[in-house]
Amino acid sequence: MLHSRVARSNIWGLLKLGAEVAICGPATLIPREFAELGITILPRIEDAIAWADALNVLRLQLERMQGGFIPSLREYNRVFGVTRERLARAGREIVILHPGPMNRGVEIDSDVADGPASVILPQVTNGVAVRMAVLYLLAGGAPDWRVAPQADDR
């Protein structure tokens, strides 16, 4: 979170769309100021799972762990990992997202990433289309309003 661009753009975007947003992780990786952005900080993953309809699991940025913000990947998984056991305790389906690339067995277990509630692959596919559209518009392209409804019809 401390280092994550994904977290920041997700927070802005989701709030703008009217979603309630909470973030969860070790306090070493969550700037306290985030509480002032209009979101909730949940210190325990169990609480986050109990609270959420959808989880966007963010990659633990291994290359930025040199600062000693967490003691080990193993403990990160034990304390903050999104695991099948933890999700099962929620007793309802929670949509699982991950912007990738995943550290399987660290922030997310494989049986969750590949499980029935996971929309990670469509998320990646859509992400490519959205990026293409944004780049197209930024490059001066105009939206083609005639094509868009057709795409919806399929």
Place this chain on the structure above:
Amino acid sequence: MTELLIRGGRVIDPSRNTDGVADLYIKDGRIEAVGRNIPVGQGIEVIDAAEKVVAPGLIDLHVHLREPGFEHAETIATGALSAAAGGFTAVCAMPNTDPVTDSQATVGFVVRQSIRAGKARVYPIGAVSLGQKGEQLTEFGEMVQAGAVAVSDDGQPVATSHLMRTALEYAKTFGIPVADHCEDMSLAAGGAMHEGLIAARLGLKGIPSAAEEIMVARDIILAELTGGHVHLCHMSTRGSVELIRWAKSKGLKVTAEATPHHFTLTHERCLGYDTNAKMNPPLREDADREAIRLGLKDGTIDCIASDHAPHHYDTKEREFDDAPNGIIGLETAFGLAVRELVEPGLISLPELLARMSTVPARIFHLPGGSLAVGAPADVVVLDASRRWTVRREDLHSRSANSPFMGETLTGQADVTIVGGRVVFNRADRPVS
């Protein structure tokens, strides 16, 4: 399970602000009832506590039990027995063992040894950094799951501000405090006692009060930055007391302990080069001792901890400069506290029991510290007015490094009960 009746004692429970003559009935390891003239059935063990004080077992947040690694000085079994003889039903063991208690496996070892000993409860404190090297954070979560109740690099300070910051933040996830030994090592380097007149006279290098106060200030500022809970170990200077008072006035999560030797002795005890007067932090000046006492009175210092630090005489009986720091303290803590704080009228006996039981239990979130019905039956029967002389052969620690040998103290534990089981009874081994 066994039932036990403690009859006719002055029952003091600081957790509920109660104080009066009553019986205490224990069943299945818990307090079953407190009241007058509780009827007893056949075959129930009865302890006569007339003229005695019945209180929640004392709790010590800061001891060194030396196992693993230094079993010639103390073991978890001998330390837990010494604790029980001192009236303690629970102690927290610092991690500066060999190997350092810095993983779930080493934490689990301490837990297992304490269960095997079956005396006072021993709660492990995990190291903040791997090997207490001040570099990499340990796995707090795994250590807490294995039984750790706090983290500390005691013996040394948490080495850097960055490490302290991350430790305070990371500890929040697990709801545990970070206990710090406050010492600026660059200022303290080579020091053998308090920097002052006596050090000058003895020709020993001193440790200035500033070495402690700088770290106290650092920790308070980081507690504010992180919202974490810092527990300041063995406070010894008047400046530290002022800083803690300031922190508390700001509402920060800062707690502090002081030892019996710091509210009893001053650096003058080092005259004669007795290495039993060598400790870290060192014995300070009269004004410091007074400030610690007043801090305990007004609550700026939350609790009393012994910093029980056994050393074999082979290592302690050396030149003052080379001798290790620390003294044993579990069996003299209560007697010193009554003599130094209660007898002069500084604090009342119930207040003392709060600072030695109820408050430390709250600081580290431990069970105990209460005689409420349903609470674990960790209870001590004390003779709060007995005068007794500290003698080597009457103590239970494996080591004897104490500056209080031969002194007369006031107040002593007679019976110590952990989980409804009598783990120490002085009547079994009368003091001559």
